[in-house]
Amino acid sequence: MNYPKLANWLRFKKTNENEYIIKNDLLNKQHKLDSYTFWFARQLDGKTNPYKIDKTLKQKDVDLILARLRNKDIIRDNSFLCKSVFALLVTVWRPKVSIKTRLIAFILNTMLVITWFPTILFSAFNFFNSYSDINIDYLIIGGFIGVIVGLIFHELGHMIACLAYGGKVYELGIMLRCFLPGAYVLINEKNIKSTMKKIQINAAGVEMNFLLAGLFLFLSSKTYLLSGFFLGAAINNIFLGVLNLTFINGFDGVKILSEIFGIDDLVQRSKDVLSSSFRIKRLCHNGIIGKATLSFCCIVVVLQIALPFTILINIFEVILCFV
Amino acid sequence: MLCINKKSFLQLLFIFIPTYFSFVSVLNESVLYLVISVLSAFGIIAILPICRKRESLWMFLIVAICSLPINLYLISQLMFEIFDYVEFFIVKLSWYGLIYCMLLSCEELVFGILTNMIWRKQYKLKL
Numbered sequence: 001m002n003y004p005k006l007a008n009w010l011r012f013k014k015t016n017e018n019e020y021i022i023k024n025d026l027l028n029k030q031h032k033l034d035s036y037t038f039w040f041a042r043q044l045d046g047k048t049n050p051y052k053i054d055k056t057l058k059q060k061d062v063d064l065i066l067a068r069l070r071n072k073d074i075i076r077d078n079s080f081l082c083k084s085v086f087a088l089l090v091t092v093w094r095p096k097v098s099i100k101t102r103l104i105a106f107i108l109n110t111m112l113v114i115t116w117f118p119t120i121l122f123s124a125f126n127f128f129n130s131y132s133d134i135n136i137d138y139l140i141i142g143g144f145i146g147v148i149v150g151l152i153f154h155e156l157g158h159m160i161a162c163l164a165y166g167g168k169v170y171e172l173g174i175m176l177r178c179f180l181p182g183a184y185v186l187i188n189e190k191n192i193k194s195t196m197k198k199i200q201i202n203a204a205g206v207e208m209n210f211l212l213a214g215l216f217l218f219l220s221s222k223t224y225l226l227s228g229f230f231l232g233a234a235i236n237n238i239f240l241g242v243l244n245l246t247f248i249n250g251f252d253g254v255k256i257l258s259e260i261f262g263i264d265d266l267v268q269r270s271k272d273v274l275s276s277s278f279r280i281k282r283l284c285h286n287g288i289i290g291k292a293t294l295s296f297c298c299i300v301v302v303l304q305i306a307l308p309f310t311i312l313i314n315i316f317e318v319i320l321c322f323v
Numbered sequence: 324m325l326c327i328n329k330k331s332f333l334q335l336l337f338i339f340i341p342t343y344f345s346f347v348s349v350l351n352e353s354v355l356y357l358v359i360s361v362l363s364a365f366g367i368i369a370i371l372p373i374c375r376k377r378e379s380l381w382m383f384l385i386v387a388i389c390s391l392p393i394n395l396y397l398i399s400q401l402m403f404e405i406f407d408y409v410e411f412f413i414v415k416l417s418w419y420g421l422i423y424c425m426l427l428s429c430e431e432l433v434f435g436i437l438t439n440m441i442w443r444k445q446y447k448l449k450l
Contacts, residue, residue, distance in 0.1 A: 195439060196439070196440065199436060199439070242425050242429060243425070245425075245428050245429050245432055246424060246425055246428040247424075247428050247431075253428050253432060256432050256435075256436070257431070257432065257435065260379050260432075260435040260436065260438075260439050261379060261380070261447065261448040262445075262447040262448065263447065263448055263450060266450075269450040270450060272450070273450050287328070287331065288331040288334075288335065288373055289373070289377060289380075292377070292380055292381065292384055293380065293448060293449070293450070295384055296380060296383055296384065296448070297450065299383070299384075299387055303424055303427070303428065306420060306424050307421070307424045307425075307428075309420075310417050310418075310420040310421035310424060311421060313417040313421075314417055314418065314421055317414055317417065
């Protein structure tokens with residue numbers, strides 16, 4: 001039986017003898033708890049029955065404490081991070097971070113950085129040179145499996161890079177958002193100061209997709225029977241990687257661009273600039289730099305509209321082809 | 324509203340040098356001019372005073388303008404190879420748009436990261 005457990009993205013700080021401050025890194029919230037409730041919350045590990053923690057407490061009192069903790073998002077009842085019609089996020093793995101884990105992650109991340117580009121280059125070269133005949137029997141199945149593998153490894157890439165650079169990894173899971181399957185990883189990179197390291201954390205997922213695409217492409221050129229299967233997987237991984245590099249809000253491309261320019265919430269800020277005539281005038285009067293900044297905002301916002309629009313049109317076309 | 328002083332305007336003209344080379348590379352179908360275009364983009368950013376401490380911003384704008392002829396050429400080649408069977412112009416156009424946006428995003432990121440690696444200390448963009 002599953003009992004409530006303490007959320008793993010919390011930080012605790014003792015302010016005085018009878019008070020603790022709980023910081024929620026995920027929601028950027030802060031709560032105060034008395035020392036008894038804090039002690040009670042610390043006992044909740046998912047295996048302990050909350051009604052047996054302190055036998056002097058009545059059932060009504062325990063329910064009251066649990067309701068308070070739930071209200072402040074300090075505990076969670078099951079492995080669902082989010083459960084609604086359009087979003088279902090299920091926790092699969094909570095990594096226990098140790099020095100050994102970080103060392104392994106560092107080695108894997110270094111290997112990823114070094115190998116992804118030569119792998120895809122060599123595989124593409126090899127594929128086009130030895131291109132003869134492809135068995136397209138399993139192309140669609142290969143593409144489907146390639147997407148699933150790509151999505152999982154994409155998130156693993158982020159997780160490995162984050163662990164390698166000393167960031168926090170809370171959990172890895174699978175999700176169903178707007179009826180589309182996917183994977184997610186909850187990481188916190190705020191303690192990392194280097195811009196290049198942050199860029200690598202955001203780019204690691206895409207690098208992993210390109211590495212997988214390279215491996216699949218290589219396998220496709222080496223086997224005839226499953227050549228279509230591996231080719232489908234490779235194509236979808238390349239598409240997944242490139243799509244993630246686009247400037248659609250929430251995608252890795254925007255996150256990398258935000259790190260390059262050192263701005264949080266780049267897309268929203270660009271939209272805010274263009275929606276305010278006062279800010280546009282102020283930038284125009286700010287000389288050539290102001291005008292360059294304004295042009296930058298225009299490109300970012302235009303891509304925000306153009307990219308999802310063209311993607312939707314193309315999805316619509318593909319559906320029409322099947323109908 | 325569009326007042327720019329003479330000095331800045333002259334510097335702004337230099338930004339079109341990489342675009343000129345990229346255009347020539349497409350016309351001649353030469354990789355050499357493409358390399359010159361990329362190198363001139365970095366060179367201009369290193370030299371021009373208006374780009375100082377704002378190298379990423381100017382690189383972003385230069386890439387957006389400079390990549391236009393090359394991207395259009397690449398997409399037209401790709402369309403000829405892969406999407407030749409598509410009859411409808413709107414279908415072709417939508418693919419054109421999608422691939423163009425994807426290429427532009429990738430190029431902006433690659434050049435942005437390279438610029439950030441070369442010029443580490445830059446002013447943060449004020450929005």
